[in-house]
Amino acid sequence: MKAAAALLLVAGLLAGCSSPGEQADGPIELTWWHGQVETQAKVIEELAAEYGKAHPDVKIVPAVGTTNVDEMLQKVQAVLAGGKAPDIAYMYGTWMPHLAKNPKVYDLTATVQAPGFQWEDFWPSERAVSEVNGKVVGVPALVDNLAVIYNKRLFDAAGLAYPDKNWTWDDFRAAARKLTRDGVYGTAYPVTGTEDTVWRFWPMLWQQGGAIVTPDGKKSAFNTPQAVGALDLWSAMARQDKSVYLDQNGEKFLPLFQSGKIGMIVSGPFALLDIIDHKVSYGVQVLPGYNGNHESIAGPDNWVVFDNGSRRAKAAADFLTWLTRPEQDARWTLGLGNLPVRKATTALPAYQKFIKDIPDMDVFTANLDNARQARPHLPAYPELSEKVGNAIAQAMVGDTPAAQALAKAAADADTVLGRAR
Template identity: 75%
Template sequence: MSRAWRSGTLAAVAAGLAAVVGLAACGAPAEEAAGPVKVVWWHGQVETQAKVIQDLAADYNRTHPGVQVVPAVGTTNVDDMLQKVQAALAGGDAPDIAYMYGSWSAHLAKSPKVYDLTKLVKDPAFGWDDFWPSERAAAEVNGKVIGVPAIVDNLAVVYNKKLFDAAGVPYPSKDWTWEDFRAAAAKLTSPEKGVYGTAYPVTGSEDTVWRFWPMLWQQGGSIVSPDGKTAAFDTPQAVQALTLWQSMARQDKSVYLDQNGEKFLPLFQSGKVGMVIAGPWALLDFIDHKISYGVQVLPGYGGNHETIAGPDNWVVFDNGSKRTKAATDFLTWITRPEQDARWTLGLGNLPVRKATMELPAYKQFVKDFPDVDVFTANLDNAKQARPALESYPEFSEKVGDAIGQALIGGTPVQQALDQAAKDAGRVLAKSR
């Protein structure tokens, strides 16, 4: 499953969420008088993931008789979760816990119904420092912790060993540069065989953009100004990064430009692409297709191999003190290493806590998913989070458009980035 920064539903629901905030704040549901405290858990998972959720809830209920955790899909698609929660807030029937994309944090932080978890996570017993910095950053908005990490990932390079061997190209090393990446892609490319050295999803969405941001960060660049009021990506560093991809695509012809974002991974599986920038979610399909693959950190500038993570969160809604206390106690339990291993590792996802790596389950995980430990170690290279801005989805679209114009249309890189910076600046100004 892709953990890209989702933005498709945000523009449509932002105004609606703001409108119901005041209504939802008028009062919380009355506390239930007797019986176990009910915790309604909207997770949005299906099939195997949903089964794991059900089993975890059943185990908790069995060992905590005063609480009844009730898993409910709430929506069959996590993409729709914000809309579903918005409607529930307006109707006074919000869940106690919901799975929320990290891209929604800035919106959620505005609602008084979103329970502030700062006190919970700052308690030494919770072990907040055991979560990676990128997870903690995505869960906090202006000093308010709005969620506890549910899923974390990051971007690295997955490469086809068979294609590298056939082309006589050495496997990528952990200190490789972007010029090394370009050279390898050129050598792997074989027009007569229909093989590309690498691929880039050019959808104009965040799937395009979040692959670009690490190249800025590696050079000391920023996405927005420290106060979040102006675009900061139109820099020589950004020009250098996008020029590399444009040169690969238009001069070397070594990049498959995937304009719907759904072809480049299947092409990798079929041996038609040598390297893809992807996350751990892709490994299961590669294993199923018996691909001989390897994983390496992103190429770097000046020895900096910074990457990007896309954490999602469990968010608690305030339905009264008893239910809130039960919900936060449950979140504390479910994020313990033993439960984390069941929820994440069993489904091919990275652990959300460092301590989980000490368990036998993690050692088995690495055996089942070769080189997944490279992704886990790569979380140390995820040092920053994308800005927690309500306008980020529209902001991102401007950058995605610029990347597409440069790679597909051949627009000069400086021109494309200048226009994107102007357009993104107007988006930021409009949101203030």
């Protein structure tokens, strides 16, 4: 009887090592919130089924979570409060500072440092977004960057040579001015005041050696003469040259480019499939630069694991290790018109077909080497970005001088950063 009681006690203690609701053994079922629909969702379901066949002790259950990925963080935070979080969710890279503070977010540092994972195979900009204060919060699910997509037919009609990789922002302005005629704008800028406005401005700051915030993250650092000069350039193009289509809702400039009404756009690889569908003769070139620096910006998104017990979290991490291997990466990214998240994926035959089917996509892939920095890992960044976005819009749409707009944005950003301490 005493032996039986002892065994029951040990069993009880072992059961207590698991989180509430976690089984100590048996099959594991993982919920995967992906936020995708149609073709993307179908690929997700195929990958989940394939993993399940090879790992019969693990069942991956894909679920949309929310069809608007913009709302994924809010949705996850709501279910976390109720104790029913998914095991894996698709999250924007700019959310990593918020997620890093949540104890329910599983630390993936050991996962990516395992010999077989090959963390160094991911581009530096992806790793920089994934890591917050030495902790890996997520693994890359998608990566992009900004370059210039131009209409070859409009360049030919204007007698302009296509831009080369050494072009400057002055070259960009001159080309935009010459392209502007007969109802055609040389270029466009989304002046929504959102991050869509701001992330197009940061590369011009970085190219000149600037920074968004101080190294300690306590003060803004973007209000410099160089940044004022960059915003002055865009303001002059918009107000003096009349060569910029100012898109106040951010949804019109791409269709206008597709219809031949805009000569150049600063955009990412995500734009190319629609451009191809509209049969535009296009080219892609790296961003114009300052003093030979053509630094760009990447917008990586991540798969994040939530700790629903050690067995489930470990199984989710193992699944992401499989999902991000080159063969699976090719199916998830290349198959949907996105850049590979791993360098090794570019060695696969699938990548050669990818860049053949989507001309100049390889320019975007190579441009990942120009994305060397990440936006600040600060929970206050979204509010700081809003201040800068409004400043850019005021300088380009209104009559506010660039120096005045950025000075006010910096003062407001300092207030935001001070409040967040």
